[in-house]
Amino acid sequence: MLHPAVELLVSFLLLVGGAFALVGSIGLLRLPDIFTRLHGPTKATTLGIGAVVVALLVHTTAASGHLSLKELAISLFLFITAPVSAHVLAKAALKTGRKD
Template structure:
């Protein structure tokens, strides 16, 4: 195998890795219990999957065709900047709208701080 074929194989593996992480992210969106954990699945793993697919495509076109795609570079930068910000804003909007946490997370020590429960404030005194 030549060096170009190895690099093309690496690019294909990056794209395959991105596809697998994207499927895992989709399962996380379906299976996770509340908006906070779903936001995590949507932003963190989806960002990783899209970035690895775009990097794989960039490497493939660079090695195979000798073409440096500015569109792919801009896509990588755009996704890298906007996805974490959107996840943060979704969680912030849910927090300000007082969306409840999932059942079973009620024992969380930060719940009184987040939601201002009067009973737990009395217990703390």
């Protein structure tokens, strides 16, 4: 059984992560061109998934009693690959001349 403060923190992080992911997904659908659409998944959704992974890290650490390196590896991979993929997509859009 987890401490109620840990459960509250995990719940809060999951709600924040879900809200950021929702806003990022809506931005991906509603923004007009590819360059502004890149902000949705790379900014808001990355923060949303990051908050969910931190919630998982807090829950796993509190439940098992030791720090889990899997969640740290997931967050590191996420925060490295998202900006790199956005940069590659923006460069490809510039090179091909696509604006939609």
